[in-house]
Amino acid sequence: EITRFIDANNNAEVKLESGQLVSFYKDDFKGVVASPLPPPGGLGSAELKVGSKVEIIGSKTPGGHLGKQGEITRFIDANNNAEVKLESGQLVSFYKDDFKAVVASPLPLPGGLGSAELKVGSKVEIIGSKTPGGHLGKKGEITRFIDASNNPEVKLEGGHLVSFYKDDVKALLDVQASPLPVQDSLALKVGSKVEIVGSLTPGGHTGKKGEVTRFVDADNPEVKLDGGQLVSFSKADVKVLSEPLAVGQRVEITGSMTPGGHNGKQGKITQFVDAENPEVQLDDGQTVSFYCADVTAAAALASPPAPGGLGGGGPATPPLPGPAPAMPGEGLKVGQRVEITGSSTPGGHQGKKGAITQFVDAENPAVRLDDGQVVSFYKADVTAASTAAPGAPAPLGGSAPTRLGFQRPTPLAGTSSGIGGRGLS
Secondary structure (H helix, E strand, C coil): CEEEEEECCEEEEECCCCCCCEEECCHHCCCCCCCCCCCCCCCCCCCCCCCCCCCCECCCCCCCCCCCEEEEEEECCCCCCCCEEEEECCCCEEHHHHHEECCCCCCCCCCCCCCCCCCCCCCCEECCCCCCCCCCCCEEEEEEEEECCCCCCCCCCCCEEEEECCHHEECHHHCCCCCCCCHHCCCCCCCEEEEEECCCCEEEECEEEEEEEEECCCCCEEECCCCCCCCCCHHHHEEECCCCCCCCCEEECCCCCCCCCCCCCEEEEEEEEECCCEEEEEECCEECCCCCHHHHECCCCCCCCCCCCCCCCCCCCCCCCCCCCCCCCCCCCCCEEEECCCCCCCCCCCCCEEEEECCCCCEEEEEEEEECCEEEEHHEEHHHHHCCCCCCCCCCEEEEEECCEEECCCCCCCCCCCHHHHHCC
């Protein structure tokens, strides 16, 4: 076996099988043709190609590399002897009999330690350097797969589109997005349209649909089924049905699959970029294309009347001193008299009055109406009822009661009672 070349004429030092080292003229020796590799899939072998992970299993190649691992960077001759980049970074040319392919174990399922399934839209990090261009450490998103070997095209964060060897790419686990199915990213709340998809709750309700009326505890909802039956369900049995989206619709961004940190923003759908995913003009002026799972139709909020009443052509007449009008959803508490001023909650209750009996979640109240019904309402539909009789004059004297029960001085005659002629609250 040649151990080294001793001069520029390719005369070589050869280690004979007896172990003796002898220097030979190049005309005195010839290469011995090795037997071909067994076919792919044979015992202890796999198809070798540029990028294959290999282990050094022989010692014909000098240097003491036995047991090391690396990656084939190129083949140096027709005999498939290869240059290997070892894990230490060293580049060494090996006889093909000195290495074997390391069969990579399949990727774990999504959520496995440090890996996830690659697919269009996956967020990825560039962890290898087989692909030229110096992209190691960069991040981006898979836009498509360019061949049957699942080598992906990636849109890097700088906007550059690059086709990568799949071994250079690692999927990033989205720590913000829940690993649950898409429907579970939709918030379960009072008024949500739902489908019963599980059977933990007895009664054979799987496949039925209805609407959440309240929560019986911190997690589990009561649902009014389409047949009129009220049933308390384990939340695991309930799937939120997304409301159909339409161009021009007001929406709120409730998910974070779409990059950019837009969760909680609102805007209006301007168009659909494909069969289901909308483009939204956000209230901050940005126009962004979102995954449909990130977008929820915004509840219609009752708008306060314009100052000056109908007609609005002239300046508003300053109100008499007294308590400022309550705004929808403001300062609500158990026991309070309220009026239903909005229509986001189904049932045609607008204009009715009642008293708050409880809160079904952090903000939405249940109201016992004067007609005896107990209904859970969106807080935007509910306005604290005035304690004064309609049309009653403001109290005389040095102070006037406010909504919260505190006292404040009555404005002096002829002075302004607040911005826009509205009393302070």
